[in-house]
Amino acid sequence: MVLRLSQKLNARIKGGTLSAAPPHENSLLDWSAQAFAVGRAEYVLLSNTRTLYSVVLAGMGLRDTARLPERALGVIRATLEGTGHGANDRHHPTPAVESVRLAKALDRSVTGSMNELIVHATALLVDGGVSLAEVGVRLNDVLLSALAVGSNKYGRPRDAFAERVAAAGSDEQTGTP
Template sequence: MLLACTKKLSEVLKIKLPDITPHSREPLCEWHANLFVFDRRKGVVMMNNQTRYCVVLYGLKAEHFKIFGNITLSCIKQTLLAEGFQKEIIEKYIDYCSEVVFTKTYDRSVMSQMNDMIYLTSHWIEEYLPTSEICMVDLNKKLGVVPVGSLKYTYPIDNLRKALTDLRTAEQR
């Protein structure tokens, strides 16, 4: 999994991001991530580059950022289960993306749309608070049905369903 982080997020993660983005990568396993603060708590919005599906983590503390790669994969898995994907498809996807590699952001289109989702998140998140959960599953599901202009106003959840189905079909060949 390639996780392109903003400068703000990399500073909180306390990592130095490489200048070069790896060339060989699977588009479905590429995500961008940005830090936001709401009600004095830190959160991260991650957006899948191919499908524009978002996953929101909120209430992160210093100890969470130390194991951010594991938390990321766990939250994606939890969200996909809540969206109704078959467990075997989710397991294959998580195995496929098992190693998290951090890099600098490189796609301005994704960054722009992710910032739009952060704006929506800042308005909708109050509906789901207070919570002790880091993964905002219900908010993720709500963001999954926000049309994305750069993908011909399709829904991110529909794009994700198609992409995971295509991935499964390709593996069966």
């Protein structure tokens, strides 16, 4: 799995110099992460790099490179299991923590879309009364121009991720890598 860190998050966890990494051959295992704060609370937005399917992680206690992959995988697993992409799904991104490779952010399109999602997450968290899991659910319904398909000018991360999971399943059935 590739976990792409923003400069701010990399500095916070003292990740050192990160190299660029090509997109993971399985797009379901390529995630990007950005840190953000709401008031005094710290959070990390984790988004699938290709589909922008997102989850939010409480950032408290994330100060080194050992904890981030472990916590990121945990929240991604829990969210996917809660939305029907469970551990029995062979395309479920549940590699061992040791197999997580940290890399620098992929491109400005992903970073810009994640910044937009952070604005939405901040608004939801400021209002209060919304769990982090619910914030993720709502973020995955945000219309984003980066996910435009065909004549539609916008797409939803939830739909884009479901299409990738379905495509991964059909590729496996047809023998396509």
